Amino acid sequence: MNAPVHHQTLVTPAHPKALASGQFKVTARDVDVYYGEKQAIKDLSIDIPDRSVSAFIGPSGCGKSTFLRCINRMNDTIPTCRVTGDIKVDGNDIYDPNIDVVQLRAKVGMVFQKPNPFPKSIYENVAYGPRIHGLATNKTELDEIVEKSLRKAGLWEEVKDRLQHPGTGLSGGQQQRLCIARAIAVNPEVILMDEPCSALDPIATARIEELIDELRQNYCIVIVTHSMQQAARVSQLTAFFHLGTLVEYGDTDEMFTAPQEKRTQDYITGRFG
């Protein structure tokens, strides 16, 4: 690990099994986020490796979603939000004024808490991203991208006969997989998921979790979740947030069996939160 030494204690994976395959995809140093006067994140530093699932856990309002939304600058849509510090994806500072936020978001996709398919057909939902980024030059190529994305999201078999039906007509779990297919279609490298299963039943949740596990082979996935069981099931690394700070980030198995911080232990054993 050659992470630069900082004046702050840097929280990095204690036993980075997941690092065997490569370097860090997303790095953050001394990040502070403010909503108006209120500070939502204090002095956060983290290194997230590629081809792994990192879960952010912590009580409501601890800043985990806020930080997640910093990684693809979705917080830009909130006028009062202010971010300081460095966040890098593949070594490039994403808050550099020269960076094109459109390019960034094509590279760092996002899946939201509530499934939000566009009020268009299933096909058009998936084709939306490739169209605006000009990824396909003709209809055949576009068809291929749509099919490939739907297959990767595990939805192809269920919808292949009704691609022209509205995406909003699918069940909640299917809608969420459609949103994942939509995100995959623009070839992102990082996928951010903000409580992707909180609006779904246990069966649909299990389906999405399987999918996340498959996607891990090719993407860097960061998932915010309120379910500690889910974090334990899908992630290799877990980060525990509390009151706007990152308390601990490390190997998921270790976090749940032998956390280093007292606060982490209290939270995962249900003593507060």
Next chain:
Amino acid sequence: MFVWTVLLIVLMAVIAYWAGRTHAAGLVTAGGARLHSLPSYHGLFTAAGAMIGGLALAIAGALVFGAQSFFTPVAAVLGAAIGAAPLYARSSLDFRARNNFERIVLVLLIACSGVAILTTIGIVFSVLFETLVFFRSVSPIEFLFGTHWSPTGTPASFGFIPLLAGTLLITVIAIAVAGPLGLFSAIFMAEYASPRLRTFLKPVLEILAGIPTVVLGFFAALTVAPLIRGSGEAMGFSVASESALAAGLVMGMMIVPLISSLSDDIINAVPQTLRDGSYAMGATKSETIKKVVLPAALPGIVSAFMLAISRAVGETMIVVMAAGLAANLTANPLAAVTTITVQIATLLVGDQEFDSPKTLSAFALGFVLFFFTLVLNYIALRIVQKYREQYD
């Protein structure tokens, strides 16, 4: 006597309320017997009886003795007492005064909406009957398909096509002006303007909607029409001093706030999660607006346009002043045309006898106009219903 009657009924109702309430409250014993309904409901129920009985006998009294008679208020008081007494007597521990009173309120609510509906039906039928009388002297074929309108000529001719064409021409001009202006300002207000700017802009635009159309009318006739005529003639066109263009432009300005305000509300109702989904894919703001927000808002925007069109079709004052009376069948916006509403207004201004085809034709025109806007409103309603569930 009228004022006295009303005051006495109200007074009786108050007394009935008090009596009913006290009576019910007195039924409660210290030991455990409880009322089904609160005492005030027993009071309200009794008061409702007093109101109904009082009004009924007051109206009967006015019909029998005359409204000015001394007996009318007496009848009202008597009626109130007769109405309240049985309800007062009914109150007991397990009498469901609350349920009964709420049923009375429900009937009152139904009656109120009934008045509006009955009025509409009444207007439709009165217009319809006069229209049928008109069609006894002029055949519907001639009216609906004739291309010459001259109700005062000899022989009079009642071909309504030139009026329809004039109405459509002015409406098309108005929508061509108001559609882009209204829609684009709505997009600006909903998507680009800062909240502060929006809270300032929206009321200002709505002031435009508050300008009386008669003011807009003389603005059209005295300012816009000469301007168009002057600039048109400078360019070598022959422009009538009262042109369809002048009326259409000003009518367009009139409906801009209608379209912009409704569209703004509709665009704002598109859930933020859809925009977030689009931004998260790397779409720019304008791509998001064009490909996600506007398609999602489309049904609402269409119905805003439909409402604007029926407003324009029914508008009278501006066209009376700015478009003229000549029933020309033309598609030239620089010519003088006339509209259905203008003809109705001119046919019925002043003293009229209501048996000549000339006067009766106004009813036929009114009926056609009503039918026209009804169809438009119906289409708008259906479009909204059909696409309402699209996003959720």
